Amino acid sequence: xxxxxxxxxxxxxxxxxxxxxxxxxxxxxxxxxxxxxxxxxxxxxxxxxxxxxxxxxxxxxxxxxxxxxxxxxxxxxxxxxxxxxxxxxxxxxxxxxxxxxxxxxxxxxxxxxxxxxxxxxxxxxxxxxxxxxxxxxxxxxxxxxxxxxxxxxxxxxxxxxxxxxxxxxxxxxxxxxxxxxxxxxxxxxxxxxxxxxxxxxxxxxxxxxxxxxxxxxxxxxxxxxxxxxxxxxxxxxxxxxxxxxxxxxxxxxxxxxxxxxxxxx
Amino acid sequence: xxxxxxxxxxxxxxxxxxxxxxxxxxxxxxxxxxxxxxxxxxxxxxxxxxxxxxxxxxxxxxxxxxxxxxxxxxxxxxxxxxxxxxxxxxxxxxxxxxxxxxxxxxxxxxxxxxxxxxxxxxxxxxxxxxxxxxxxxxxxxxxxxxxxxxxxxxxxxxxxxxxxxxxxxxxxxxxxxxxxxxxxxxxxxxxxxxxxxxxxxxxxxxxxxxxxxxxxxxxxxxxxxxxxxxxxxxxxxxxxxxxxxxxxxxxxxxxxxxxxxxxxxxxxxxxxxxxxxxxxxxxxxxxxxxxxxxxxxxxxxxxxxxxxxxxxxxxxxxxxxxxxxxxxxxxxxxxxxxxxxxxxxxxxxxxxxxxxxxxxxxxxxxxxxxxxxxxxxxxxx
Ligand SMILES: Cc1cc2nc3c(=O)[nH]c(=O)nc-3n(C[C@H](O)[C@H](O)[C@H](O)COP(=O)(O)OP(=O)(O)OC[C@H]3O[C@@H](n4cnc5c(N)ncnc54)[C@H](O)[C@@H]3O)c2cc1C
Numbered sequence: 296x297x298x299x300x301x302x303x304x305x306x307x308x309x310x311x312x313x314x315x316x317x318x319x320x321x322x323x324x325x326x327x328x329x330x331x332x333x334x335x336x337x338x339x340x341x342x343x344x345x346x347x348x349x350x351x352x353x354x355x356x357x358x359x360x361x362x363x364x365x366x367x368x369x370x371x372x373x374x375x376x377x378x379x380x381x382x383x384x385x386x387x388x389x390x391x392x393x394x395x396x397x398x399x400x401x402x403x404x405x406x407x408x409x410x411x412x413x414x415x416x417x418x419x420x421x422x423x424x425x426x427x428x429x430x431x432x433x434x435x436x437x438x439x440x441x442x443x444x445x446x447x448x449x450x451x452x453x454x455x456x457x458x459x460x461x462x463x464x465x466x467x468x469x470x471x472x473x474x475x476x477x478x479x480x481x482x483x484x485x486x487x488x489x490x491x492x493x494x495x496x497x498x499x500x501x502x503x504x505x506x507x508x509x510x511x512x513x514x515x516x517x518x519x520x521x522x523x524x525x526x527x528x529x530x531x532x533x534x535x536x537x538x539x540x541x542x543x544x545x546x547x548x549x550x551x552x553x554x555x556x557x558x559x560x
Numbered sequence: 561x562x563x564x565x566x567x568x569x570x571x572x573x574x575x576x577x578x579x580x581x582x583x584x585x586x587x588x589x590x591x592x593x594x595x596x597x598x599x600x601x602x603x604x605x606x607x608x609x610x611x612x613x614x615x616x617x618x619x620x621x622x623x624x625x626x627x628x629x630x631x632x633x634x635x636x637x638x639x640x641x642x643x644x645x646x647x648x649x650x651x652x653x654x655x656x657x658x659x660x661x662x663x664x665x666x667x668x669x670x671x672x673x674x675x676x677x678x679x680x681x682x683x684x685x686x687x688x689x690x691x692x693x694x695x696x697x698x699x700x701x702x703x704x705x706x707x708x709x710x711x712x713x714x715x716x717x718x719x720x721x722x723x724x725x726x727x728x729x730x731x732x733x734x735x736x737x738x739x740x741x742x743x744x745x746x747x748x749x750x751x752x753x754x755x756x757x758x759x760x761x762x763x764x765x766x767x768x769x770x771x772x773x774x775x776x777x778x779x780x781x782x783x784x785x786x787x788x789x790x791x792x793x794x795x796x797x798x799x800x801x802x803x804x805x806x807x808x809x810x811x812x813x814x815x816x817x818x819x820x821x822x823x824x825x826x827x828x829x830x831x832x833x834x835x836x837x838x839x840x841x842x843x844x845x846x847x848x849x850x851x852x853x854x855x856x857x858x859x860x861x862x863x864x865x866x867x868x869x870x871x872x873x874x875x876x877x878x879x880x881x882x883x884x885x886x887x888x889x890x891x892x893x894x895x896x897x898x899x900x901x902x903x904x905x906x907x908x909x910x911x912x913x914x915x916x917x918x919x920x921x922x923x924x925x926x927x928x929x930x931x932x933x934x935x936x937x938x939x940x941x
Contacts, residue, residue: 309581312822370571487575489609489622496568542828 336415606676637811653680751776762913
């Protein structure tokens, strides 16, 4: 079973010190102080891909859209068991929306002849949660999202469990080739092994620029997008929200008072 | 001249950071409080190859080299200095077998140590022999088909949990360092038992115990290297160990800096964040400058080791500088936290206690200066 897994590099927001500042253009955030990690859901997608490969054979190809800095996320996925990688990198790809992003991913995936495409169900930075589904539409394959469990029924069919509200698991059968958008928590992402790291550090990451994708400039980036992101803004402090200021001793005392006054404790 | 880590080294650091962030950091404060030795995490580290990082592939190790080892150990120490000393001693415990063990010993022990199936410890210090291990008195009498061992070791890191002990004991009548030999002793050998557990200031999630030997018979084939080579073997192992302790100290220092910056930006006095006061900024600048210097001292010693160059002096310099830096930085970090830094609720309180051991073990700062000076004077003889 040949599998493609799409991975995105995102700012590490698990660090409470991560401060998000809008950059000068108003359409981006200052990335200079971020440390970057693999998108959480994609990490589970990578693990699922490798588990399936270990059980059923085949190859895992890692696909990413990103600059050279994204190599670390790609290499880590290779170190865990990925076989090959493609990175889509061109200035013209900036500001791609869901549709343009899916179009780019398709250009890298369409000739790989894979049975299964895995993505994360949502990216932690922009939170669209739609790239996987758009990609499935463009590849003209069935899809399932918020997938937590994957079982191989036979060489044509998978049984997948989708996580619904309250942890309810909805079991579905789906024909391959297909796309699954993976939810977090369904497996236990492994740590890269030293052997894997050594091999991955030598593996080639194929880079595709605009010309290599076979797409035209108006199919990618802003001009290829249906939705155009115009501006980021920081929400204004509303009248209804009271911001409590001061050091921890003061703020906790004030908070305790409010809770008491409103009869909440 | 190249100041670039290789792709592989960067990935090792990332993997260790990933591991430390998930497996260590969340529980570190609680383990410290309750003195819990995290055997489950240590087991995982062993399986990943983090306890045999400098052992080559053919003996089951990670074959990652000293530079990668330093990077990984720093990440572990950043999250939990207790686990870092466990990792450091476990790696150090592979060194005597790797450098001096015969093939049988390597297959029997080294392979399993490197793969994390066995946990090793290193027992040199005695009640009467700390900085001067050449004066140690544990006896290993040659009884033709075995050695008979008697005596006590103290301060042995994870001695209670170790499956095998690298033991340095006196085999010859020669005085001082010349009469010592190294043995590998299995847990459960009759006559060998674990004594009392030490109640420590810091590193409370690491285990430190006495090891007692009373008419303990150790088979002849468990002598590592030649009789009389024990001191040399221990010193060579400690050269590597010191790069490890320096890395542990650097991890602690980096944590001190990050905690300081975070706190200083959030804490307001006189209507401003305390980070806007020059006095606080100077402390932060001093810590950061020290980190930069220590980083290159450590990498240079580790790089020399990987290149097969002599690195005794450089390892001692890195250990001396970084362990002193960790203590200064922990002091400054606590100062920046004010009264809150003195409370167990804040990480700097633990960092302050954990940093303290780094100028003591694997040679005190005084002993490092002695090693550095002796090497320099020899070079200029
Ligand atoms: C947490 C912890 C873990 C440890 N783990 C291990 C372990 O796994 N295995 C192991 O074998 N040991 C271990 N040790 C022991 C450690 O290596 C010794 O404590 C250390 O070598 C110092 O010996 P000592 O405590 O006997 O101090 P001493 O040697 O008595 O030193 C006391 C003071 O005198 C100074 N001094 C001594 N000689 C000189 C000199 N010639 N010139 C100037 N000053 C001198 C020292 O620097 C120190 O300040 C551990 C210790 C600690 C605290």
